[in-house]
Amino acid sequence: MGKVAVRVAVVCGVAVAVTAAVVVHRKMKKLGKWEKAMEIVKEFEEKCATPISKLRQVADAMLVEMHAGLASEGGSKLKMLISYVDNLPTGNEKGLFYALDLGGTNFRVLRLHLGGKGRGIISKQFEEVSIPRSLMTGTSDALFDFIVAELAKFVAQEGMDFELRPGRQRELGFTFSFPVLQSSISSGTLVRWTKGFSIEETV
DSSP states (O other): OOHHHHHHHHHHHHHHHHHHHHHHHHHHHHHTOHHHHHHHHHHHHHHHSOOHHHHHHHHHHHHHHHHHHHHSTTSSSSOOOOOOOOOOOOSOOEEEEEEEEESSSEEEEEEEEEEOTTTOEEEEEEEEEEOOHHHHSSOHHHHHHHHHHHHHHHHHTOOGGGOOOTTOOOEEEEEEOSOEEEEETTEEEEOOOOTTOOOGGGO
16 A cells, blocks of 8 residues: 555544544534533543652652662663763754764764754755665774765765864764763773674674
């Protein structure tokens, strides 16, 4: 079934459901039962709601597990690794930024031009590149040479609106979506490959 057929089926289904709801509503209103039905729905909703106190208990228990996981290897059921991310964006960031995301059979490259407070994202470009299967089990040099070459091609496509001011360098954030034991914000040791990658020399 094609996308168009699925959309038509969904639209028809929604239309039938809405029509049925209107018909039921009119009939029940005529019979004076609408208020009673709403009371039942409200009671059901209240009984199904998770109490705030229970949500706080879950959040507190999770926090304890996270701290235990960070304190020692195997100290928690949660697998925790220190990220060294000690602050978040403020919205005042200005300039040209690149992001590289490696975490599966594709990697993504993103270029953002940020305008700072009140201006947000001025422009952005995005590209997704498939990683050849041979590189996922080959050598680390071959894999990262391929990524660097694709990134260089992407950088070479910068338009005039992305021109850097003299003295400024391009800034890149790298999301490496594999278990890594980090020693700083920009360095670490790969614990193991996942998602189809198996380059033993890198672990």
